[in-house]
Amino acid sequence: MAEKHSKIRYLTLDILKPHFPDIVDFSSMIMEKVAGVSKIRTEITEIDQDTESIRMEVYGDNIDIDKLKKVIRELGASLHSIDEVIVEH
Amino acid sequence: MGVRERVREFKKYIKITKADTIARRYFIMNSFDGIVTILGILTGSLITGLFDPIPVIGISISTAIALVVSGFSGTLIAEMSEREIERRQLEESMLIDLRNSIYDKAIKTAIAWVGIVDALSPLVAILVSITPLIFSIYNLIDSVTALYMGITICIIYLGGIGAFMGRVLKKNLLIEALKFIGIGLFTTVIISIILNPLRM
Numbered sequence: 001m002a003e004k005h006s007k008i009r010y011l012t013l014d015i016l017k018p019h020f021p022d023i024v025d026f027s028s029m030i031m032e033k034v035a036g037v038s039k040i041r042t043e044i045t046e047i048d049q050d051t052e053s054i055r056m057e058v059y060g061d062n063i064d065i066d067k068l069k070k071v072i073r074e075l076g077a078s079l080h081s082i083d084e085v086i087v088e089h
Numbered sequence: 090m091g092v093r094e095r096v097r098e099f100k101k102y103i104k105i106t107k108a109d110t111i112a113r114r115y116f117i118m119n120s121f122d123g124i125v126t127i128l129g130i131l132t133g134s135l136i137t138g139l140f141d142p143i144p145v146i147g148i149s150i151s152t153a154i155a156l157v158v159s160g161f162s163g164t165l166i167a168e169m170s171e172r173e174i175e176r177r178q179l180e181e182s183m184l185i186d187l188r189n190s191i192y193d194k195a196i197k198t199a200i201a202w203v204g205i206v207d208a209l210s211p212l213v214a215i216l217v218s219i220t221p222l223i224f225s226i227y228n229l230i231d232s233v234t235a236l237y238m239g240i241t242i243c244i245i246y247l248g249g250i251g252a253f254m255g256r257v258l259k260k261n262l263l264i265e266a267l268k269f270i271g272i273g274l275f276t277t278v279i280i281s282i283i284l285n286p287l288r289m
Contacts, residue, residue, distance in 0.1 A: 018179050018192060021105035050182045076192030078185050
């Protein structure tokens with residue numbers, strides 16, 4: 001968990017999600033619901049009959065990581081791993 | 090949550106589940122069912138000499154109610170079963186519980202919306218078609234004219250559904266409208282031939 005005086009500026013996430021919402025709606029809803037997010041880049045890395053794996057890059061001033069995890073879960077997706085992070089003072 | 094926010098959320102759920110496409114399909118199908126059904130009732134009344142508008146309106150409204158109940162409950166049962174199967178498959182694939190997720194809420198919203206469209210489509214068609222008969226109760230027009238007007242409204246309504254389909258499919262609106270009108274006229278002719286021995 002980030003220290004109070006540190007700010008999360010960037011994250012790369014590995015997420016497994018159903019086909020809907022599609023990556024446009026999925027990314028848009030995360031942007032709307034999570035504080036501190038200014039930009040999201042999403043790429044589908046794998047796809048099968050029921051699900052798709054995506055690589056999501058989240059940029060912001062002070063990303064609320066707990067809210068981000070909660071929203072991902074609410075959208076019916078599963079956060080497999082956080083692969084990269086940039087934290088600044 | 091305010092009304093505006095609820096409407097925004099509703100529109101979002103319909104968009105992400107593509108329920109608007111499903112609802113459109115049900116609208117066309119069930120409007121068609123409703124209008125051809127009422128066309129049959131009105132044509133049969135005319136051919137067999139049932140000119141009293143009250144029993145015809147009674148039969149039409151009871152048919153409309155039956156179609157509304159059948160449409161709504163049938164859609165709900167069918168769609169909920171299919172979505173339940175999909176949800177379980179997805180939960181097995183993803184090893185998570187999707188209950189109470191936005192995915193779950195979106196699906197339920199979509200099912201309710203499609204059910205409402207399914208229910209209301211034939212109802213609107215039937216009520217519009219029997220309007221002349223309601224006027225005839227108040228002696229604004231005679232009942233035979235009302236039956237002819239009702240049948241004409243049905244045929245025009247069918248043309249409207251055809252034109253709507255043409256717009257969706259980006260085809261010639263007139264040709265699609267004429268196809269549906271053709272189906273309506275064929276129905277009228279078949280009923281007239283079969284019921285002719287009962288003519289009064």
